[in-house]
Amino acid sequence: MPEIEPGDRSLKDLQGLHLWHAPMSSCSQRVRIVLAETGKDYTSHLIDLAKDEHATPEYQAIHPNGLVPAFVDNGRLFIESVDIIQQIADPGSELSASGSTELLAMADDAQADLKLATFEFLFRGVERSDKESFDTFQQQHRNEWLKQFRRDFASGFEKSRIDAVVTRTDKAFKRLDDLLTDGRRFLSGNTFGLADIAWMPNVHRFSLMGWPFERTPHLKNWFERVSERQSYKEALLDWQNEALTGAFADYTSQRRSEGTDIRTFGSLDG
Incomplete structure (x- = not known):
């Protein structure tokens, strides 16, 4: 599922790159690595899994499966890490x-x-x-x-x-x-x-x-x-x-x- 419509409609108004992630989540790590490799700036939104912040109604309105990461690229929402890293890497780049x-x-x-x-x-x-x-x-x-x-x-x-x-x-x-x-x-x-x-x-x-x-x-x-x-x-x-x-x-x-x-x-x- 490369891109989904957000439950939280305010996400569609976000500009730039936004990442909801957890420090030791392996899928979050993938996304942060490709962001570091490309040198792209992003706004970080930390989700504390130990405190079950991924179970809140607010976060599940962002990620319907209540998992991390979630990624917004100028109003477009992506929730699968493999799709996200492909979205971040520029088409035609060595990474891609x-x-x-x-x-x-x-x-x-x-x-x-x-x-x-x-x-x-x-x-x-x-x-x-x-x-x-x-x-x-x-x-x-x-x-x-x-x-x-x-x-x-x-x-x-x-x-x-x-x-x-x-x-x-x-x-x-x-x-x-x-x-x-x-x-x-x-x-x-x-x-x-x-x-x-x-x-x-x-x-x-x-x-x-x-x-x-x-x-x-x-x-x-x-x-x-x-x-x-x-x-x-x-x-x-x-x-x-x-x-x-x-x-x-x-x-x-x-x-x-x-x-x-x-x-x-x-x-x-x-």
């Missing part, structure tokens, strides 16, 4: 030219798995939602999928579901690794582009979970290259909550010592 449709679609498809893995292997160690907040979210949010996801997280994801997520992710990373075996520096060739931007936050996030990137050495080398870019620092690292990432590291270490970390699921197990 290096934006494989297949790889962008793969990155888009990977988001649901990334979300579940993030909640299981990172947020489970730090998420402390009280019953009142949980009930309010269930009452206010209109996204039935997201509400069910919250319920599933609270009760605990089934092992078979986690196994499937890990196995699909392993398959996707191997596919990316295969693309990089011919000596190319970036995912679509020798020029950095949208395909790289779409996958950078995902690889970063799984690295926080202790993913064994030694299984995909070409992908590991690719990430070392792209993470040296200034846009990675400005749009991703500088937005991280260091206390939170420290808690993630502690939880990942704890699960490793217990034998329940990400390496013990799906195709990574054994």
